[in-house]
Amino acid sequence: MPTAIVTPRPKPMIVLREEFDDWALLFNPDTGKAVGLPPTAVTIWKCLTTGKDYAAVAAAITAEYEPLPEDLGKDISSFFEDLVRLGYAEYPA
Amino acid sequence: MAENRQLMKTPKSVDIDITSRCNLRCKYCYHRTSPADTGNELPTPEWLEFFRELAECAVMDVTIAGGEPFIRDDLPELVDSIVANRMRFSILSNGGLIKPEVAKHLAATGRCNHVQISVDGSRPEIHDRFRGAGAFEGAMRGLRILQEAGVHVTSRVTIHKYNIADLENIALLLLDQIGMGSFSTNSASYQGLARTHDDVLLSPAEQCDAMVKILDLAKRYQGRITSSAGPLSQAKNYQEMEQARLAGRGIPGRGFLTGCGCMWSKLAVRPDGTYVPCGMLSHIALGRINQDRLIDIWQNHPDFLRLRARYKIPLSNFPECADCAYQMTCTGNCPAGGYARTGEVYAPNPDDCLKRFLADDGRFFAVP
Ligand code: SF4
Numbered sequence: 001m002p003t004a005i006v007t008p009r010p011k012p013m014i015v016l017r018e019e020f021d022d023w024a025l026l027f028n029p030d031t032g033k034a035v036g037l038p039p040t041a042v043t044i045w046k047c048l049t050t051g052k053d054y055a056a057v058a059a060a061i062t063a064e065y066e067p068l069p070e071d072l073g074k075d076i077s078s079f080f081e082d083l084v085r086l087g088y089a090e091y092p093a
Numbered sequence: 094m095a096e097n098r099q100l101m102k103t104p105k106s107v108d109i110d111i112t113s114r115c116n117l118r119c120k121y122c123y124h125r126t127s128p129a130d131t132g133n134e135l136p137t138p139e140w141l142e143f144f145r146e147l148a149e150c151a152v153m154d155v156t157i158a159g160g161e162p163f164i165r166d167d168l169p170e171l172v173d174s175i176v177a178n179r180m181r182f183s184i185l186s187n188g189g190l191i192k193p194e195v196a197k198h199l200a201a202t203g204r205c206n207h208v209q210i211s212v213d214g215s216r217p218e219i220h221d222r223f224r225g226a227g228a229f230e231g232a233m234r235g236l237r238i239l240q241e242a243g244v245h246v247t248s249r250v251t252i253h254k255y256n257i258a259d260l261e262n263i264a265l266l267l268l269d270q271i272g273m274g275s276f277s278t279n280s281a282s283y284q285g286l287a288r289t290h291d292d293v294l295l296s297p298a299e300q301c302d303a304m305v306k307i308l309d310l311a312k313r314y315q316g317r318i319t320s321s322a323g324p325l326s327q328a329k330n331y332q333e334m335e336q337a338r339l340a341g342r343g344i345p346g347r348g349f350l351t352g353c354g355c356m357w358s359k360l361a362v363r364p365d366g367t368y369v370p371c372g373m374l375s376h377i378a379l380g381r382i383n384q385d386r387l388i389d390i391w392q393n394h395p396d397f398l399r400l401r402a403r404y405k406i407p408l409s410n411f412p413e414c415a416d417c418a419y420q421m422t423c424t425g426n427c428p429a430g431g432y433a434r435t436g437e438v439y440a441p442n443p444d445d446c447l448k449r450f451l452a453d454d455g456r457f458f459a460v461p
């Protein structure tokens with residue numbers, strides 16, 4: 001049975017700064033660091049900030065973008081891991 | 094051909110002059126006697142309301158300047174609001190009014206990029222010459238208090254004719270003895286009080302002396318001495334322009350009035366709450382905080398749009414530039430300095446003009 005993908009939660013102090021062409025920055029004011037997000041990642045982040053889970057995130061991406069990557073689930077879960085590793089989000093306890 | 098620039102939806106950072114009051118009266122203060130010297134300043138609640146709007150616009154950094162920001166008793170409260178609204182901050186100060194409890198407060202926020210203290214000499218006689226008696230002692234005390242509290246400190250050294258010979262000692266003091274990571278340099282420009290104190294401005298010969306000294310120190314201290322204006326920047330920029338001219342090429346993005354990129358990522362606010370494109374262009378009033386929405390001013394104000402469109406104006410339009418060998422390597426320089434000199438922002442700034450510098454016996458220096 002495949003392992004369920006755990007959805008992380010954005011840390012409350014993180015700022016999404018939309019700049020242009022649907023690209024954005026995620027800014028952590030505590031560290032002063034920021035990372036650039038492409039439009040798909042912006043969509044995912046917005047889903048996370050409204051409390052959506054993995055299934056809803058995948059549905060939002062499927063509805064908004066094409067073509068989709070072969071393994072959408074793997075891409076989304078590796079983005080989740082990056083967000084947690086870089087300190088922008090955390091897995092629920 | 095002019096490049097095609099895109100505007101961010103909102104500014105990344107905002108420079109705020111929170112007061113015009115100051116404990117000093119430095120002879121080259123750009124603020125005093127400028128339109129930003131408004132006398133009246135906004136009360137705390139107005140700034141707190143504005144910081145909430147900055148958060149909605151996802152602004153990342155606020156630079157608090159003045160006047161002297163530490164003169165305001167509500168500075169800790171203002172800083173707390175910046176922090177609560179998910180931003181970071183920096184403060185520009187002369188150091189003299191910094192109290193230990195306020196310094197500890199700044200450190201405890203964890204959001205202070207730095208406090209920058211002006212230091213123009215390694216000894217009181219030099220520092221105080223244009224800043225007034227007691228200023229050096231105040232700057233050193235402020236630096237010590239900030240360091241003891243754990244606040245990241247840096248300095249701005251304004252180069253003038255009386256401290257060129259002291260630059261080495263200043264670097265020793267700030268970088269070796271105080272242990273600062275880096276400091277920045279500039280020189281007094283024809284703004285504010287400097288317009289009535291000609292002796293603070295560098296002559297071309299003094300500019301050359303300053304370039305030699307500061308280039309040598311910058312090499313010795315490997316990246317710990319920086320600048321965005323003044324002799325160090327000019328020496329590097331002029332050398333780059335000359336290299337391009339010798340190679341028979343232009344420099345990408347130049348040949349037009351591209352001299353200021355700042356207005357594409359930030360704007361400023363005067364003590365009375367008036368939006369301006371830059372603290373040095375404080376005569377261009379764009380609206381009032383808490384009455385006009387920041388995003389509207391940023392994206393739609395016609396004067397702001399026109400100012401940003403300077404980059405499409407070719408230098409070949411100007412008689413003094415038309416036959417200049419540096420035309421395609423030149424940015425026309427900072428519009429604020431040009432405005433102070435000529436009353437015109439849509440023209441090159443003569444104070445940073447390489448052709449003029451060379452005509453006045455200016456020289457090029459090897460940049461390490
Ligand atoms: S005349 Fe001066 S401002 Fe004009 S292009 Fe030449 S160096 Fe630049």
Ligand code: SF4
Nearest residue numbers: 353355371373427429
């Ligand atoms: S106008 Fe001049 S002083 Fe103002 S931000 Fe631009 S370069 Fe800096």
